[in-house]
Amino acid sequence: MRLSGRMHTASFAGVEDAARQLLGHAVRTPLIESPALNERVGGRVLLKAETLQRAGAFKFRGAWNRISRLTPDELKRGVVAYSSGNHAQAVACAGRMMGTHAIIIMPADSPRVKVDGVIGFGGEVRMYDRYTESREAIGEEIARTRGSILVRPFDDPFVIEGQGTIGLEIMEQADSPLDQLVCGASGGGMIAGINLAMAALSPDTPVIAVEPRDYNDMQLSIAAGERLTHAPAKGTICDALMTDRPGELTFPVNRRVDRVETVSDAEVAEAVRYAFHTLKLVVEPGGAVSLAAVLAGKVEARDRTTAVILSGGNVDPALFAAIIEDRFIPIA
Numbered sequence: 166m167r168l169s170g171r172m173h174t175a176s177f178a179g180v181e182d183a184a185r186q187l188l189g190h191a192v193r194t195p196l197i198e199s200p201a202l203n204e205r206v207g208g209r210v211l212l213k214a215e216t217l218q219r220a221g222a223f224k225f226r227g228a229w230n231r232i233s234r235l236t237p238d239e240l241k242r243g244v245v246a247y248s249s250g251n252h253a254q255a256v257a258c259a260g261r262m263m264g265t266h267a268i269i270i271m272p273a274d275s276p277r278v279k280v281d282g283v284i285g286f287g288g289e290v291r292m293y294d295r296y297t298e299s300r301e302a303i304g305e306e307i308a309r310t311r312g313s314i315l316v317r318p319f320d321d322p323f324v325i326e327g328q329g330t331i332g333l334e335i336m337e338q339a340d341s342p343l344d345q346l347v348c349g350a351s352g353g354g355m356i357a358g359i360n361l362a363m364a365a366l367s368p369d370t371p372v373i374a375v376e377p378r379d380y381n382d383m384q385l386s387i388a389a390g391e392r393l394t395h396a397p398a399k400g401t402i403c404d405a406l407m408t409d410r411p412g413e414l415t416f417p418v419n420r421r422v423d424r425v426e427t428v429s430d431a432e433v434a435e436a437v438r439y440a441f442h443t444l445k446l447v448v449e450p451g452g453a454v455s456l457a458a459v460l461a462g463k464v465e466a467r468d469r470t471t472a473v474i475l476s477g478g479n480v481d482p483a484l485f486a487a488i489i490e491d492r493f494i495p496i497a
Contacts (some may be wrong), residue, residue, distance in 0.1 A: 329358025
């Protein structure tokens with residue numbers, strides 16, 4: 166991405182600059198510790214509650230870091246973004262705060278709560294079919310014809326750096342060294358930013374990525390050393406993590422992850438239930454995959470200090486009710 170006549174590449178210095186840019190605008194979310202969870206896993210678990218972020222998810226960090234840097238002329242032309250929901254709401258929220266119009270391209274099967282969130286922030290929603298249409302092509306066409314600025318959900322250095330402030334905050338808030346950090350992954354913007362921060366501040370701390378079992382494109386890509394897509398899948402309750410392959414900009418950064426684990430919808434549902442009943446937190450399925458990996462034993466937490474990212478809380482009310490009442494039946 167070009168900035169003031171030069172190419173801008175995501176870096177730790179950019180993460181530090183993003184933290185300054187977000188100061189007073191984004192929520193410095195708490196790092197929560199639960200005695201009940203610690204007792205269950207036999208170690209310390211530090212939960213980064215991005216569910217409490219503006220617009221209900223970590224995505225506001227990257228959206229603000231990108232949109233707040235636009236020129237007055239660019240703001241007049243508006244912004245356009247494509248997203249299944251959390252980036253959509255974040256862009257609409259940041260756009261409203263900056264006084265610009267936001268067009269958001271969302272899949273027709275997006276949770277209603279996320280569509281309503283975009284509209285509530287004053288965004289204009291354009292629906293598409295995720296199985297037959299390309300959201301990237303639609304977004305680029307709108308940006309071209311209207312002169313709007315395309316704010317990509319993960320393949321943007323400013324977005325990556327904005328998300329990286331999560332890692333910066335964790336290292337400032339933790340009262341002891343971390344033995345491991347667990348983070349959900351889709352396109353890879355959040356975990357790429359966190360990798361930049363951890364490489365600079367705690368390079369010996371393993372960063373473990375977690376994906377839905379049938380949307381394991383990052384796992385396949387890391388193993389192969391190149392960007393791959395996953396096999397055709399039937400769907401997942403983790404609507405926020407259904408990207409078909411890692412990002413072009415994020416993948417090189419994320420090759421430093423220690424490993425990639427996957428979790429089933431049943432394991433994710435159990436994590437959502439546990440978060441509500443025991444932690445008293447509302448976490449959406451896509452935001453609960455890291456906790457699911459710990460609870461299911463995919464990531465061993467005994468006798469370790471583990472940071473876990475709870476990345477969002479924008480869950481469909483009907484799905485949430487079915488999960489916490491144990492009425493949810495996972496797709497086979």
